[in-house]
Amino acid sequence: MAAIQTNGLTKRFGEDILAVDSLDFAVEEGEVFGFLGPNGAGKSTTINMLLDFVRPSDGSATVLGYDAQRESETIRSHIGVLPEGATLYDRLSGREHLEWVIETKETDDDPDDLLEKVGLEPQAAERSAGGYSKGMQQRLGFAMALAGDPDLLILDEPSSGLDPTGMQEMREIIADEADRGTTVFFSSHILGEVEAVCDRVGIMNAGRLVTTGTLDSLRESLDLDTSISLDVETVPDALVADLENHEGVQSVTVDGSTITASCAATPVKYDVVTQVGAATSVLDIVSEDTSLEQLFNTYTNGNETRTGTGEADVDAELDEVETETEVSA
Amino acid sequence: MSTLSVAKKDFLDVRRAKVVWFVAGIYTLFMVLLFYFGQRNVPEPRVESQLFAITGIGALVIPLIALVSAYLAIAGERESGSIKYLLSLPNTRRSVVLGKFLTRSAVVTGAIVFSFALAAVMALAWYPSLEADVFAGIVALTVLYALTYVAVAIGISAATASRSRAMGGAIGFFFVTNVLTMLPGFSIIAAFEYVFNSLLDLGVSQDGLEFIRALLSPTMAYTYSTALAFPDRMNGIPEDIPWYLQGEVMVVVLLAWLVVPIALGLWRFGRADLG
Numbered sequence: 160m161a162a163i164q165t166n167g168l169t170k171r172f173g174e175d176i177l178a179v180d181s182l183d184f185a186v187e188e189g190e191v192f193g194f195l196g197p198n199g200a201g202k203s204t205t206i207n208m209l210l211d212f213v214r215p216s217d218g219s220a221t222v223l224g225y226d227a228q229r230e231s232e233t234i235r236s237h238i239g240v241l242p243e244g245a246t247l248y249d250r251l252s253g254r255e256h257l258e259w260v261i262e263t264k265e266t267d268d269d270p271d272d273l274l275e276k277v278g279l280e281p282q283a284a285e286r287s288a289g290g291y292s293k294g295m296q297q298r299l300g301f302a303m304a305l306a307g308d309p310d311l312l313i314l315d316e317p318s319s320g321l322d323p324t325g326m327q328e329m330r331e332i333i334a335d336e337a338d339r340g341t342t343v344f345f346s347s348h349i350l351g352e353v354e355a356v357c358d359r360v361g362i363m364n365a366g367r368l369v370t371t372g373t374l375d376s377l378r379e380s381l382d383l384d385t386s387i388s389l390d391v392e393t394v395p396d397a398l399v400a401d402l403e404n405h406e407g408v409q410s411v412t413v414d415g416s417t418i419t420a421s422c423a424a425t426p427v428k429y430d431v432v433t434q435v436g437a438a439t440s441v442l443d444i445v446s447e448d449t450s451l452e453q454l455f456n457t458y459t460n461g462n463e464t465r466t467g468t469g470e471a472d473v474d475a476e477l478d479e480v481e482t483e484t485e486v487s488a
Numbered sequence: 489m490s491t492l493s494v495a496k497k498d499f500l501d502v503r504r505a506k507v508v509w510f511v512a513g514i515y516t517l518f519m520v521l522l523f524y525f526g527q528r529n530v531p532e533p534r535v536e537s538q539l540f541a542i543t544g545i546g547a548l549v550i551p552l553i554a555l556v557s558a559y560l561a562i563a564g565e566r567e568s569g570s571i572k573y574l575l576s577l578p579n580t581r582r583s584v585v586l587g588k589f590l591t592r593s594a595v596v597t598g599a600i601v602f603s604f605a606l607a608a609v610m611a612l613a614w615y616p617s618l619e620a621d622v623f624a625g626i627v628a629l630t631v632l633y634a635l636t637y638v639a640v641a642i643g644i645s646a647a648t649a650s651r652s653r654a655m656g657g658a659i660g661f662f663f664v665t666n667v668l669t670m671l672p673g674f675s676i677i678a679a680f681e682y683v684f685n686s687l688l689d690l691g692v693s694q695d696g697l698e699f700i701r702a703l704l705s706p707t708m709a710y711t712y713s714t715a716l717a718f719p720d721r722m723n724g725i726p727e728d729i730p731w732y733l734q735g736e737v738m739v740v741v742l743l744a745w746l747v748v749p750i751a752l753g754l755w756r757f758g759r760a761d762l763g
Contacts, residue, residue, distance in 0.1 A: 172761075172763075204763070207761075207762070207763065210572075210575070210576060211575075212572065212575060212761070212762040212763070213761045213762065213763055214759070214761060232490075232578050232579075232580055233578075235575075235576060235577060235578045235579075236578035240572075240576035242569070242572035242573060242576055243572075244569050244572075245568075245569035245570055245571075245572040245573050246568040246569050246570050247570060247573065248497075248501050248570055248573075250500075250501050250504040250505070251497075251500060251501055255500060259493075259496075259497045259500075260577060262493060262496075263490065263493045263497075263577040263578065263579065264577060264578065300573070303573065304576075
């Protein structure tokens with residue numbers, strides 16, 4: 160049984176806005192699924208339909224085998240949710256929030272254990288949530304989601320408002336929960352956190368799921384290029400032409416004293432370095448990997464009609480892809 | 489069960505809301521002043537007179553207490569997004585509406601009963617008699633009256649998605665059912681009379697128009713219903729009124745004002761998209 164299954168799930172707001180367009184995907188039990196896409200892609204609307212906050216215009220969804228609309232209450236007693244853009248109750252303390260959740264879910268968690276899990280100080284839990292920083296609010300929300308040892312965690316933009324340490328801790332908690340067999344479904348527009356914890360990702364854009372798969376399979380199927388940049392003392396005239404003729408080098412650009420070669424495969428980079436090194440003195444070398452960012456941009460930039468599971472031929476668009484560099488020198 | 493869970497948490501929350509205590513304090517202040525000055529230098533002070541005066545003040549203040557206590561109950565949570573925490577748990581939308589109605593009713597009832605309890609202590613100390621029958625009757629009717637406005641506020645709150653709309657709805661309702669039905673000459677009833685009798689020439693009687701007024705305004709229904717508690721027509725309502733303006737019928741009208749807004753709120757909120 161899939162933890163989450165959608166069948167032609169569709170949501171229209173009014174006449175013109177198609178927020179989610181016949182979504183079909185499954186999240187298997189026990190996996191960590193990253194739900195990616197830029198802001199406004201329809202991720203939150205999809206999650207809201209899974210939780211019955213928003214009613215689908217068409218199609219259906221099941222969560223843990225239960226119908227998302229008819230059996231929503233049962234679903235919500237088995238899952239933990241960190242909603243997006245939700246504020247806590249200003250006048251209640253952190254501990255009161257947890258006690259309320261524990262009571263409503265009819266479980267016997269110890270609030271202190273939950274606080275410790277998310278790294279919230281016991282003293283902070285005695286204060287009213289109205290004075291919490293964004294990071295503390297997010298931690299408390301996370302603790303509330305973890306109450307009752309849920310079978311499935313649905314986390315909508317869990318890292319929003321967290322500092323880098325907080326994001327790291329959150330990833331660790333997700334990994335811990337996954338190790339305990341909890342299925343995790345979380346949305347994000349921040350790609351770094353997905354790469355570290357996800358078994359599989361789905362990329363959503365303009366209301367459609369453009370691809371799903373493991374990150375490796377997506378990388379492979381896209382056949383993305385990889386590039387190397389060298390800072391040199393001088394750029395000999397013949398060098399650029401020589402490099403361009405080298406097999407495996409797709410293009411060469413020169414910007415002042417920096418030569419950038421775009422290569423079809425990583426071993427070619429070494430040839431480029433030796434060739435440049437023989438012609439002039441090299442001051443610095445920067446090698447750029449196929450970043451997740453690049454992958455992401457490829458799927459979400461200006462191509463809204465593509466569907467499928469990563470098999471699409473996207474070479475044609477690669478020139479247009481703006482690459483946010485992830486540097487590994 | 490989840491209704492009680494919603495109610496319990498909401499009670500923790502709302503009891504710390506200062507604005508609710510502020511308006512309830514005003515009502516209590518009126519009560520204390522009335523019962524104090526009602527017996528000062530008065531040779532034969534009567535509890536009924538003060539109760540009659542407090543029903544007049546209550547007609548204006550009770551709707552405000554009730555509306556302020558409840559209009560944000562659901563709409564406020566929708567605007568802040570905390571409703572998503574509430575509904576991420578195994579709570580139904582129905583239990584959200586009913587649970588909120590329960591707590592807000594409890595808070596308003598508590599404030600009213602507290603005020604009357606103070607008045608009862610003062611009456612026992614300074615007045616020849618408490619007139620317990622009349623007193624209890626007025627407390628019960630006043631609580632029922634307050635709960636109709638709580639029900640309306642919850643209904644409005646369940647049907648609106650933001651604070652500003654809920655506030656607009658609450659103020660609008662207060663204006664239509666209170667201000668516009670009370671002012672003689674410039675009222676909805678004057679408009680009805682013009683349409684029914686001057687334009688359409690239906691010849692609706694004065695009593696018939698009064699009944700429409702009581703249907704449209706819980707405040708009017710409350711005023712008529714106090715005939716059940718006050719002896720000898722001291723609330724100024726004439727004796728020879730038709731059956732449909734009698735206190736019992738007015739209690740039914742008040743009960744309808746209790747049930748219908750909640751039902752509408754349940755229906756609207758049950759279908760709303762909480763984006």
